[in-house]
Amino acid sequence: MLKLYNSLTRRKEPFKPLQAGKVRMYVCGMTVYDYCHLGHARVMVVFDVLARYLHWKGFEVTYVRNITDIDDKIIRRAAEEGVPIEALTERFIRAMHEDEKALGCLPPDQEPRATRSIPQIIAMIQALIDKGYAYVGENGDVYYAVSRFKDYGKLSGKKPEELRAGARVEVSEAKRDPLDFVLWKRAKPGEPAWDSPWGPGRPGWHIECSAMSTACLGAHFDIHGGGADLQFPHHENEIAQSEAATGHPFVNYWVHAGFVRVNQEKMSKSLGNFIRLRELLQKYPGEVIRLCLLSSHYRSPLEFSEDSLRHAQAGLTRLYTALRGLPEAEEGEEGRIWRQRFEAAMDDDLGTPEALAVLFDLAKEINRLRDRDPDRAARLGATLKALGNVLGILTQDPETFLKGETADLSDEEIERLIEQRNQARKRRDWASADRIRDQLREKGIVLEDTPQGTLWRRA
Numbered sequence: 202m203l204k205l206y207n208s209l210t211r212r213k214e215p216f217k218p219l220q221a222g223k224v225r226m227y228v229c230g231m232t233v234y235d236y237c238h239l240g241h242a243r244v245m246v247v248f249d250v251l252a253r254y255l256h257w258k259g260f261e262v263t264y265v266r267n268i269t270d271i272d273d274k275i276i277r278r279a280a281e282e283g284v285p286i287e288a289l290t291e292r293f294i295r296a297m298h299e300d301e302k303a304l305g306c307l308p309p310d311q312e313p314r315a316t317r318s319i320p321q322i323i324a325m326i327q328a329l330i331d332k333g334y335a336y337v338g339e340n341g342d343v344y345y346a347v348s349r350f351k352d353y354g355k356l357s358g359k360k361p362e363e364l365r366a367g368a369r370v371e372v373s374e375a376k377r378d379p380l381d382f383v384l385w386k387r388a389k390p391g392e393p394a395w396d397s398p399w400g401p402g403r404p405g406w407h408i409e410c411s412a413m414s415t416a417c418l419g420a421h422f423d424i425h426g427g428g429a430d431l432q433f434p435h436h437e438n439e440i441a442q443s444e445a446a447t448g449h450p451f452v453n454y455w456v457h458a459g460f461v462r463v464n465q466e467k468m469s470k471s472l473g474n475f476i477r478l479r480e481l482l483q484k485y486p487g488e489v490i491r492l493c494l495l496s497s498h499y500r501s502p503l504e505f506s507e508d509s510l511r512h513a514q515a516g517l518t519r520l521y522t523a524l525r526g527l528p529e530a531e532e533g534e535e536g537r538i539w540r541q542r543f544e545a546a547m548d549d550d551l552g553t554p555e556a557l558a559v560l561f562d563l564a565k566e567i568n569r570l571r572d573r574d575p576d577r578a579a580r581l582g583a584t585l586k587a588l589g590n591v592l593g594i595l596t597q598d599p600e601t602f603l604k605g606e607t608a609d610l611s612d613e614e615i616e617r618l619i620e621q622r623n624q625a626r627k628r629r630d631w632a633s634a635d636r637i638r639d640q641l642r643e644k645g646i647v648l649e650d651t652p653q654g655t656l657w658r659r660a
């Protein structure tokens with residue numbers, strides 16, 4: 202049985218959906234004012250794997266991920282570029298979809314956009330006002346009254362009194378309590394605006410997600426995900442809004458992906474320390490980036506390095522090399538054992554590093570059997586491919602992947618590297634010699650030292 206770490210209870214819990222056999226999942230998506238970076242890629246891939254894995258276990262999954270297509274940063278960026286907001290957001294939504302596809306993610310079942318959900322947002326704000334959880338400030342903005350919601354802080358473990366002590370209030374704001382947050386922002390002249398009972402304006406970020414998730418999945422659903430940065434205040438505020446507005450519990454399992462970091466800092470658009478996914482995709486296949494992301498547990502911080510990508514590249518080459526040249530076969534009885542090992546790893550809070558270790562062991566076993574018992578090797582190959590597919594990898598023809606891998610090394614380059622290695626060996630510089638051999642092996646070039654010299658072949 203799948204166990205998931207639930208940020209709400211702070212422990213791993215057996216996963217039981219509200220409705221037998223069906224899972225409803227909402228994930229906070231991108232604010233579309235720039236290209237996606239590796240942090241976004243992690244959220245995309247982690248929840249894609251969760252959706253795929255639940256599906257593999259027999260659940261019918263509805264996966265919703267929103268698009269925040271109106272917000273201060275978007276407005277500012279569009280003004281800087283001198284383009285209409287919609288042109289800006291369309292450009293980055295399209296880019297996001299391309300990136301996501303390159304990473305091998307299946308599209309979410311629904312992608313609601315804030316600007317297309319205004320009626321639902323207004324209705325929820327109205328419900329909050331009617332029930333006494335929200336008020337119109339003197340400046341015309343609508344605020345959520347945090348003190349009215351007695352469970353505030355249950356997700357983040359933060360206490361309102363302590364938050365209040367540390368809070369700072371901007372003079373321009375009309376909040377009654379420093380913890381109150383905006384639900385509806387009154388438009389300033391020239392800003393994009395939608396009509397509402399409180400005058401023309403636009404929604405706050407937190408209410409968008411409450412309204413869109415409820416509209417798509419109902420008041421109470423199974424899984425809500427996002428990056429760890431969203432736990433507070435975004436998700437805390439979502440709970441306050443939704444539970445107050447609907448009178449129902451909101452979400453059963455809160456799942457948060459750890460940060461992708463650069464020099465110990467969160468990779469983020471606002472910090473400007475981000476590496477665009479599209480740039481990486483020019484150097485590495487999407488599947489390599491995906492494997493790299495899955496090599497760490499989803500809750501651990503992931504320190505980005507080119508080294509980790511190269512490592513993933515070598516790993517994927519190893520897996521495809523095991524599959525290459527195997528005859529077509531159905532999975533056999535023996536595959537069951539491997540499936541069980543894989544499932545045990547994944548059931549433990551989506552243990553993708555351990556699940557990948559199972560795949561690498563399986564690849565080793567296939568290589569061991571390849572010459573001795575090709576049929577058995579082929580049946581295990583079918584299992585390797587099937588399990589890889591649950592993680593969204595090994596989806597290509599091995600030959601195609603490996604050709605792409607070696608395509609950037611011409612015969613001349615290979616010969617040149619071999620010559621360098623021979624020189625290193627003459628100098629008894631074994632470390633350099635081994636490094637060149639490994640480098641070639643990663644590219645799928647196998648060396649064989651014979652009395653006549655070093656021979657090479659594409660593996």
Ligand SMILES: Nc1ncnc2c1ncn2[C@@H]1O[C@H](COP(=O)(O)OP(=O)(O)OP(=O)(O)O)[C@@H](O)[C@H]1O
Pocket residue numbers: 229230231232233239240241243244426427428429430431458459460461462467468469470471472
């Ligand atoms: N470095 C990161 N590691 C993991 N997840 C991240 C990272 N950065 C963003 N996310 C997640 O990606 C999703 C989209 O986030 P969003 O578009 O608000 O990006 P952002 O880069 O955090 O923006 P900003 O830098 O302006 O705060 C959210 O679920 C968020 O938690």
Ligand SMILES: [Zn+2]
Pocket residue numbers: 228229230410435
């Ligand atoms: Zn959200």
